[in-house]
Amino acid sequence: MVSIVAAQQGREEILDRLKRELYVCFECGKCSGSCVVFRVKDDMNPRLFVSSILEASSIDEILEDENVWSCAICYDCTERCDQGIDFTHTLFELKNLSTEIGKQPQAIKEELATLHATGRTSPINARALKKREALDLPEIQVPDLEAIQGLIDRVTSYGTSEKKVKEE
Amino acid sequence: MSEEELRVGVFVCKCGKNIAHTIDCDAVAEYAKDLPDVVFTGVNMFSCSDPGQQEIEDKIQEHNLNRVVVAACTPRTHEPIFRECVKRAGVNQYLFELANIREHASWVHQKEPEKATEKAKDIVNMAVSKARLLEPLEDLEVNMEPASLIIGAGIAGIRAALDIADQGYQVVLVEKKPTIGGIMALIDKTFPTQDCSICILGPLMTEVGRHPNVKLISNAVVERIDGYVGNFDVSVRKFARFVDESLCKNCGDCADVCPVTVPNEFDENISWRKAIYIPFPQAVPSARVIDPDDCLGMNPITCGKCRDVCEPKAINYDDQDEVFDYKIGTIIVSTGFEIADPLDNPEFGWGRFKNVLTSMEFERIINAAGPTDGHLVRPSDHVEPQKIAFIQCVGSRDVNNNPYCSVFCCMETIKSSLLIKEHYPDAEITVYYMDIRAAGKRFEEIYTSSREQGVKYIRSSIAEIKEDPLTKNLFLSGEDTTKGKYINNEHDLVVLSMGAQKSNESELPLPLSRTPENFYMEAHPKLKPVDTPTAGVFLAGGAESPKSIHDSVTQASAAAGRAIRLMSQGMFPIEGITVQVIADNCTGCGICVERCPYGALEVIDKKLKVTTALCSGCGTCVADCPRDALVAPQFTDEQIKSQISAALETNPEEKLIAFVCNWCSYGGSDLAGISRLQQPTNPRLIRTMCSGRISRDIIQHAYNNGAGSILLSGCHPADCHYLSGNHWAEKRVKRIRSWMKREGIDDWRFRLEWVSAGEGKRWQNLMTEMSEQLIANKETIKPPVKTKEEAS
Numbered sequence: 015m016v017s018i019v020a021a022q023q024g025r026e027e028i029l030d031r032l033k034r035e036l037y038v039c040f041e042c043g044k045c046s047g048s049c050v051v052f053r054v055k056d057d058m059n060p061r062l063f064v065s066s067i068l069e070a071s072s073i074d075e076i077l078e079d080e081n082v083w084s085c086a087i088c089y090d091c092t093e094r095c096d097q098g099i100d101f102t103h104t105l106f107e108l109k110n111l112s113t114e115i116g117k118q119p120q121a122i123k124e125e126l127a128t129l130h131a132t133g134r135t136s137p138i139n140a141r142a143l144k145k146r147e148a149l150d151l152p153e154i155q156v157p158d159l160e161a162i163q164g165l166i167d168r169v170t171s172y173g174t175s176e177k178k179v180k181e182e
Numbered sequence: 183m184s185e186e187e188l189r190v191g192v193f194v195c196k197c198g199k200n201i202a203h204t205i206d207c208d209a210v211a212e213y214a215k216d217l218p219d220v221v222f223t224g225v226n227m228f229s230c231s232d233p234g235q236q237e238i239e240d241k242i243q244e245h246n247l248n249r250v251v252v253a254a255c256t257p258r259t260h261e262p263i264f265r266e267c268v269k270r271a272g273v274n275q276y277l278f279e280l281a282n283i284r285e286h287a288s289w290v291h292q293k294e295p296e297k298a299t300e301k302a303k304d305i306v307n308m309a310v311s312k313a314r315l316l317e318p319l320e321d322l323e324v325n326m327e328p329a330s331l332i333i334g335a336g337i338a339g340i341r342a343a344l345d346i347a348d349q350g351y352q353v354v355l356v357e358k359k360p361t362i363g364g365i366m367a368l369i370d371k372t373f374p375t376q377d378c379s380i381c382i383l384g385p386l387m388t389e390v391g392r393h394p395n396v397k398l399i400s401n402a403v404v405e406r407i408d409g410y411v412g413n414f415d416v417s418v419r420k421f422a423r424f425v426d427e428s429l430c431k432n433c434g435d436c437a438d439v440c441p442v443t444v445p446n447e448f449d450e451n452i453s454w455r456k457a458i459y460i461p462f463p464q465a466v467p468s469a470r471v472i473d474p475d476d477c478l479g480m481n482p483i484t485c486g487k488c489r490d491v492c493e494p495k496a497i498n499y500d501d502q503d504e505v506f507d508y509k510i511g512t513i514i515v516s517t518g519f520e521i522a523d524p525l526d527n528p529e530f531g532w533g534r535f536k537n538v539l540t541s542m543e544f545e546r547i548i549n550a551a552g553p554t555d556g557h558l559v560r561p562s563d564h565v566e567p568q569k570i571a572f573i574q575c576v577g578s579r580d581v582n583n584n585p586y587c588s589v590f591c592c593m594e595t596i597k598s599s600l601l602i603k604e605h606y607p608d609a610e611i612t613v614y615y616m617d618i619r620a621a622g623k624r625f626e627e628i629y630t631s632s633r634e635q636g637v638k639y640i641r642s643s644i645a646e647i648k649e650d651p652l653t654k655n656l657f658l659s660g661e662d663t664t665k666g667k668y669i670n671n672e673h674d675l676v677v678l679s680m681g682a683q684k685s686n687e688s689e690l691p692l693p694l695s696r697t698p699e700n701f702y703m704e705a706h707p708k709l710k711p712v713d714t715p716t717a718g719v720f721l722a723g724g725a726e727s728p729k730s731i732h733d734s735v736t737q738a739s740a741a742a743g744r745a746i747r748l749m750s751q752g753m754f755p756i757e758g759i760t761v762q763v764i765a766d767n768c769t770g771c772g773i774c775v776e777r778c779p780y781g782a783l784e785v786i787d788k789k790l791k792v793t794t795a796l797c798s799g800c801g802t803c804v805a806d807c808p809r810d811a812l813v814a815p816q817f818t819d820e821q822i823k824s825q826i827s828a829a830l831e832t833n834p835e836e837k838l839i840a841f842v843c844n845w846c847s848y849g850g851s852d853l854a855g856i857s858r859l860q861q862p863t864n865p866r867l868i869r870t871m872c873s874g875r876i877s878r879d880i881i882q883h884a885y886n887n888g889a890g891s892i893l894l895s896g897c898h899p900a901d902c903h904y905l906s907g908n909h910w911a912e913k914r915v916k917r918i919r920s921w922m923k924r925e926g927i928d929d930w931r932f933r934l935e936w937v938s939a940g941e942g943k944r945w946q947n948l949m950t951e952m953s954e955q956l957i958a959n960k961e962t963i964k965p966p967v968k969t970k971e972e973a974s
Contacts, residue, residue, distance in 0.1 A: 040579075042616040046668070047645030047660030053668050061661060094529060094645060096580040 025073045028111070032067055032104060038097040039064045045091035045101055051084050058084040060091050060101055067104070073111060082108045083119050130166050133157030188219040188314055191247035192306060193238055195229035195254035197284055204288040206299045210253060213303045217310045221245055229254050235267045242271035249273075249313040253281040253306045256852045257869070258844070274318035276758055276816060281309035285855025286867055290946075297863040304829055304866060311824040319758030319815050324795045326412035327511035328352065328749050330742075333404050333690065336364020337383060337731055338723025338738040339516035340390050345742035347395035351749055354508050355390065356418050357400045361465035363387050364518055365724075368448065368462070368542070370549040370556075372731055373597035374624040379731075380464050380551065387466040400467060405505065407513070407691045410795035411718030412754045414510040422501035424472035425458070429496035432460060432468050436488035436497065444476050446553075450543045452561070453553035458488050458497075463551060472497070512718045512745035515690065515702060516738065519682040519724035522577025522584055529646040530576065530678055536562040537654055537675050538647060541594060544677045548601060558606060560675050562654040567609065567675035570602060571658055573644050574615040578681030586699055588681030588728040592619045595679045596629050599637040612638040612671065614660065622732075642669065647676060682728035692719060693781045695905050701727050712741040715905060716780060717754070717795070720744050759799035759816045759871070763790050767811035774803035774812060777874070779905040800904035802874030805914075817870050823883045829866035834888030835963045838865045838952055841880075842937075843873045843907070846897035849939025859946035862953035864890070872896065874907025878918050881932070885922070888966045890956045891931040893948070898936040908936065926964065930955060 045060035046052050052059055058081045070076045085105045092102045112118055118126070129135050134157060146154070192214040196202035211223040222245040226234045229252050242250065250268050254260065257280040265275035283302040291298035330346045332339045335357035343355045361367070367387070369379045390396050399420050406417040440456035448461040457476035460469070478485035479499050489497040524532035524540050532538045537560050539547070550556035560567050572595045578588040592615070599611045618639065620629040633639065642660040649656055650672075659670045684700035694714055695703045702725050705713035712720050720741040723734040748754060761782070770788030777783075782796035783803060790811070801814035810819070830837055842848040848869050854861065870876060873896025884892055894915075896908040915934050922932060933952065937945050 040616065041663060042575075042643035043641075043661035043663035044643040044645050046663075046666075047642065052661070056667075059661070059666055061663060062666065090645070096575070096582070096643070098581040 025111075028107070029070065029073050029076075032107070035104065036064050036068055036099060036101075039068070039099060040097065041065065042096060044094050044096060045099075048090035048094050050088055050090070051086050055081075055084060057081060064099070064101065064104075074115075076108060077112050077115070077117055080119065082112050083122060126166065130163055133159040133162045186248065188249060189222075189245065189247050190217070190220045190249040190251060190310055190313055191222040191238075191241055191245060192217075192220055192224075192251045192253065192310065193229055193241070194223070194225045194283075194306070195234070195252060196225060196227050197254060197288075198228060201254070201284050201288040204292050204295050204298045205283060205302045206295070209299055210283070210302050210306055214251075214253075214306050214310065217307060219249070219314055220310060222247060230260055230263055235263075238264075238267055239271040242268065242273060247273065248277060249316060250278045251281055251306065251309045251313050252278070253283045253302065253309065255280075255284040256282050256848075256855075258848060258852060276319040277313070277316050279309045279313040279316065281305045282867075285852045286865075287863075289855040289858050290861045291863050292858065292860060294863055301863045301866075304831075307828040307831065308825040308866065308868070311828040312821045315818070315821045315824055317815065321758050322756040322760075322794060323753040324410070324412050324756060326749055326752055326754050327414075327509050328752075329354065329508065329510050330512045330514060330745050330749070331356070331404070331407075331414065331416050331508065331510040332514045332516060334358070334364070334515070334517040334723070334725065335362035335390070335398070335400070336516065336518045336723060336734070337366040337386075338518070338725075338734040338741075339364075339514070340383075340386050341735045341738035342514050342516060342722050342742040342745075343390050343396050344386065344393065345739055346746060347390075347393045349746050351395065351511075351746065353393075353396045354416070354418065354510065355396055355398045356402050356404055357398070358403055359461070360401045360423065360471040361461045361467070362390070362398065362400060363464075363466065365521075365542075366731055367464065368549070369545040370552075371597060371601055373593045374622070374628045376597065376600065380462075384464045387464065391466040398467070399506065401471065404690065410793050411716075411748070412511050413795070414513060414718070416508045416510045416513075418506045418508065420504045420506065422474070422503050423469070424474065424477070424498060424501045425470045426496045426498065427467045427469040429494045430469035431494055431496075432470065433493075434460075434470075435491045435493070436470060439487040439491050441485065441487065442476050442478060444473070449546050449553050450540070452543055452546060469496070472499075511749050512720065513692070514720045514722055514738075514741050514745060515692070515694070515714075515725050516722040516741075517690070517725040518685060519701075519728055520685040522588070522681045522683045524576065524678055524680060526580075526583045527576055527678075530573065530644070530676075531647045531649060531656075532678060535647065535649040535654070535656060535676075536560075537567075537649075537656055539675070539677050540680045541591070541598070541677055542680065544598060548598070548605075556605075558602065560654070566606065567673075569610045569673045569675075570612070571656070571671070571673040571676045572599065572611070572613045572679055573658070573676065574613065574618075574679045575643070576678040576680050577683065579616065584681055584683050584699065586728070587619065589619070589733075590728060590730040591679040591681055593622070593625055593628075593730065595677075596620070596625075596632045598677070599632045600628065600635065603632075603635045603637065610638070611636075612640060612673070614640050614642045614644050614658065616641070616643050622730075640664075640669070682724060684725075692716065693779065694719065695779070697727075701725065712737055712744055715798075718745075718748060754795070756795055756797075757799060759814070760794045760797035761792055761799065761801070761803060762813040762815060763792055764811050764813065765789070767809045769809055769811075771808065773806055773808065777803040777806055777906075777910055798904055800872035800874055800907045801870060802872060802904065802907045802910050805875050805877035805880075806910065814871075814875060817875055819877070819880065822868060822870070822876075822880055825868050826880070826884045826889070827887055829868075830884070830887040830889055835890045835960055835965075836864055836956065837889055838891050838893065838949075838956055839884045839889045840865050840867045840893040840895060840949075841873065841876045842867050842869055843896040843903070844869055844871045845903035846901065846939050847873070847895035847937045847945075850895075850937040850941045850945040853939060853942030854945040854949075855942075857942045859942055861946050861949040862957075864953040864956055865893075865949050872902070872904045872907035873911040874902075874904065874909075876911060876914075878914055878921065881918050882921065885925065885927055885931075886966050889931075890960065890963060891933070891952060893952060894932075894934045895937050895948075898938055901938065928959070928962065930959065931963070 194207045194211045214223045269275040329352035343353045402420040405419045408415040436458045437456040442457035445451035446455035546552040644660040722738040722741040772785045775783045780796045804812040804814040902908040
């Protein structure tokens, strides 16, 4: 949904909107203090990330930062932000924009390719099936591959990124 | 009045060159001669100067004038001057009308002298038309009772009570709790000078308790406030105390035998008290109180121990609530604030982790009269802490709870850090802050002093606290934002520097408006900071916004001064423009009651009763009366419609009728004039006190007379001078538009815009834009149908 909206908006408009959503930040650092990734990855600092978005002159400049993809989606920053900023959501938007131009990290590209091909993010193996049986879990349902592929094609630029994967 | 022959005099002012440079004043005066009932016209150099006023007075007498129009400048500044002038000449001051040809013509059409002169003629015509319909009005005076009711006896209420009582007026001081003193009585030291709080407050508490002019009622609430300024009827309910204040010697024998122990709310629930108790040793009144919810003696078979040991026989389990009635002139609301709720920030673990305290709990622990006799110890093991952390902005500056800055907390923490350093020089103190706000006299100095003594200030908004289950020490994680590094620091005691929020007390029986944060709203944020829009009611202390002791006392003395100012007059004047009722038309439907933010209207037995002293004359009720049963003097339907008709006599399709409220939009148009912001000459402005006065009927009258387009303009949504008039104006727009649709009037011909008195530039843009649109679309405007019908 987010991506569909984004697709309808020009990239400048998106940047403007992101800035409007983030300008209230008073750089208290509660997000960084809350961020589980920041604890192990110094350069993934949500506070400074917000500030660099506010100073960016284009979306592409923001997408250069690989930390667009570093979020662990724990929502702690969003939950605790005193100014009500939903930074997790901001990063979702940036991830979608990044995907549109095929800028995702290799691992993400591969994961998406697997999802497109099989309808699953990780392949099923015999060991896993055995374990499920032992645990008396229900049979795994067959995913609606057509629907998933349709969705991926519609909301991402999978075609381009797939091509790139193949090229690489 | 209609019996009398109308004799209108028109005085056109040149204002030196301010008007005469652009407008041909002689031509305007000449034109005015032919207007109906005009018997005299003249031109003055400066109408408002002493000779100018003298000339007006002379001409009034010479020509026996009974309606006066001065064509000069804005009524916002000059109406009172000319009203006094005509009054001196023996004409009722409400039979005067000012035509603004300076701010609305000469100053804003400097390059179009001919069109400006034509517009000035229209403006004079409009003023004369209205003047012919003006009726004399009398200003009223109401009695002023020389007594104040003060609600809430914290430091603000006590200060205000003493100020007023010392001036010789009676004071009824009502406090909800069993003791007066409020929050200040519970804290240890005060910033910036580290005075002992109760040492400076205690004497004031005693003084107010003993003052011959103060009736102090504790353990009580104000149950009813009826009436109006000078004449409030007030009922105060004093809850049963079960201990006779006059007999109790405060010996404490009762508490020794009381078998019931409950948490002591006056110690932030960190100590215990008995069911019969005194909040703290210095409490006023200095008498015990029984909490009926906890006491077993409410059932005489179960317990009666305290009564058995009480020597002065002060205890009475059958004590009943009492209700007292008072006649009151002025009211001061000083109900204070509450400390924010630490449970709103669960990440800090207050309530789960024993060694996480709120600042109020810390105050009680460090207080020599508190539960630990002033020894700073950790609640978990009663050991002196070594590494103490303060976390700032808890319950403040957080859009999820309280979005505002609570003002006092930074200084409270700095004070506390100095206090700890004084008693425990080896303690390591760290303050985690977002911004230190030390804006006040001597504030920066104690901030510096705190740093000099080794208190560490780290700019970090702590994200969460975790407890070591064995040591009960606390780990504070966050980002040190100056270094951009993740921190996870160990402390053995954490103090949450709590902000303030509006107390959840039951609603006062007063129609006071509140800010979005629930604090009481002042009448004007700069010029009337302690007044409320309700005459005779004032605000002091934390009820108005979070503030320090210093600011509360300042505001309390200000509020006392404002109250004394009213009471010293003996009488309260009411302007003559208050609403009038035509009883025969009124069906008692009560729509008007809902419109009035002042409670001036009420329907009793299907009959409308107006309390004139409460009415401010906005006219919002008049506009929505379905039976024309209400009249807004000086701004009657007939008067406004006559102005419209006069404005639209020639080329109506080129005219833009702008209805502007006195306080904001008229001010904005004035500012455009003063700033010489040039505009097209199409607009004709009609002033009312409030945009809420303009009814659909008035708008229809303008279209039916061929008005090209219409602007309805008032104060911005939250800024209405009459609290909600603009809201009701906006509500009418839907019906106005649907009527327009039925009549085939294009949508663009009506606009509702909010323009403040500071938006001169915006007014210029709006006038230009609407005029250009009008000129461009003039051909599409169909002549009104109704006018033809009326004509035939």
